[in-house]
Amino acid sequence: MDLDKFFVKSDLIPAIVQEKSTGEVLMLAYMNRESLQKTLETGYTWFWSRSRGELWNKGATSGHYQKVVDVYSDCDDDTILVTVEQTGAACHTGNHSCFFNKLL
Numbered sequence: 001m002d003l004d005k006f007f008v009k010s011d012l013i014p015a016i017v018q019e020k021s022t023g024e025v026l027m028l029a030y031m032n033r034e035s036l037q038k039t040l041e042t043g044y045t046w047f048w049s050r051s052r053g054e055l056w057n058k059g060a061t062s063g064h065y066q067k068v069v070d071v072y073s074d075c076d077d078d079t080i081l082v083t084v085e086q087t088g089a090a091c092h093t094g095n096h097s098c099f100f101n102k103l104l
Contacts, residue, residue, distance in 0.1 A: 001040070003033050005077050012048060015080040017090065019097075020069045026090035027098040029058075031080060043068050045082060064088035 006013055012030040019026055029047040031039070035055050038046040045058040045066040059065030066084035073080055091098040 003036055006036065006073060006080070007033050009078050012050070013078055013080055015045075015047065015082055017045065017066060017082050017084055019086050019090075020083040021085070024097055025099055026066075026084070026086060026096070036080065039068060039082070040071065045084065058090075059087065062088065062092075064090065066090070 012032055013036075015029050015031045015036075017026045017029065018024065029045075030050060031046070032048040032055075035046040035048050038055070038057075045068060047056055047058065048054075049056050065087045066082070067087070068082060068084055070083040071080060072083075086096070089096050091100070093100075
């Protein structure tokens with residue numbers, strides 16, 4: 001698969017991670033070409049850390065891995081949706097989802 005079409009507008013694209021069994025949105029992170037390729041090859045999520053400037057495999061430190069079920073691109077090929085089977089918490093705070101701060 002030619003991944004170049006996903007990186008025409010930017011070197012990084014947003015990746016929304018959703019739990020397959022519940023539909024809950026777990027997190028949003030960024031992927032570069034290499035992390036998207038590794039995600040597709042390994043079946044586990046890989047992202048680009050903007051703060052550390054390096055690739056990271058979700059769960060490598062915490063054990064809270066994300067096993068990939070499906071990967072979709074949006075209509076403009078500039079956002080990725082990854083459905084996963086989540087092990088443990090998705091958020092570094094220990095919450096299941098990063099989206100736990102209700103505003104309204």
